[in-house]
Amino acid sequence: MSALCRMRLAEERKQWKxxxxxxxxxxxxxxxDGSLNLLVWDVGIPGKAGTPWAGGMYKLKMTFPEEYPAKPPKCKFTPPLFHPNVFPSGTVCLSILDEEKGWKPSLNLKTILQGIQTLLTEPNAADPAQSDAFGLFQKDKVQYERKIRQQAIDMRDS
Structure with a gap:
């Protein structure tokens, strides 16, 4: 791991704590061996209160490249979520996680996680990643929200 990457992730861990x-x-x-791997983080993002996502704890794996913070981390829900901007593999499709679009080295762990939580309740129709979820979101919001509420229950029980 590069020295800059190691220092940045160690500082982000300290700030998060x-x-x-x-x-x-x-x-x-x-x-x-019991040591910490700063390049791979286990994350939990709660669903926002008052939304169909409420009550769920959505588990995410963040994998930081050696070039971080020049390059963004990869974020992948485990298990994958039913969501218009989450690929069937679980990978999050969000502009701030794309170095060609909105990534900036000044973004940090806190900002990324808040952005992902917001994306859960405010999908980006301009950048769909999962056709079934996107189609249901576009055509039948009531059924989409019903499916999201069931997913929140399933995430709570897992």
Whole structure:
């Protein structure tokens, strides 16, 4: 891992421990030898209260490249979510995670996670990644929200 990447991720971990976002969790994975792997983080994003996503805790794997912060992390829901901007693989389709679109090295863990939480409740119809979810979102909001509420229940129970 490059020195800049290591320093940045260590600082982000320190800042997260000091003032992370209530209800979220974010922690580097532990390697087999017990050390922390700062390049791979386990994250939990709660659904916003008052939305069909409420009550669910959505698990995400963040994988940071050696070139971070020059390049964005890859964010993947595990298990994959039913959402217009989440690929069937679970990978999040969000402009701030795309170095060709909205990524800036000044973005940090907190900003990324808040952006993903907002994306859950405010899908971007201009950038669909999952045709079934996008189609239902466009054609039948009531059925879409019913499916999202069931997903929130399933995420709570897992």
């Amino acid at each position: 000091k003032n992370g976002i209530f209800g979220f969790y974010a922690r580097p994975e532990k390697a087999a």
